[in-house]
Amino acid sequence: xxxxVLIYKINAKDMDKVDETLESxxxxxxxxxxxxxxxxxxxxxxxxxxxxxxxxxxxxxVELLTKELNALPLVEDAEMQEMTLL
Numbered sequence: 163x164x165x166x167v168l169i170y171k172i173n174a175k176d177m178d179k180v181d182e183t184l185e186s187x188x189x190x191x192x193x194x195x196x197x198x199x200x201x202x203x204x205x206x207x208x209x210x211x212x213x214x215x216x217x218x219x220x221x222x223x224v225e226l227l228t229k230e231l232n233a234l235p236l237v238e239d240a241e242m243q244e245m246t247l248l
Contacts, residue, residue: 164184164215167244167246167247168214168244168246169242170213170229170231170241170243171240172210173209173210173240174210175236182236183210183234184198184200186236190227192230193216194218195213198213199211224242
């Protein structure tokens, strides 16, 4: 069985806690955290681009991962931007 890589754009609720938000992404259980980067978008605002791997055959895993990310206390919103097979 293969794996799918999901790339999310994540906005932190508090720009002073972007590093803490990035660390909290490692606690999700619906997908396996792979990597994350802070991307500056201007005027001191940063978004997080994070990659997670999930099982290829599970149809509900994208919804579960998105809901879990959005439920994290430090996350304002999480939006899946890319999906590719690994």
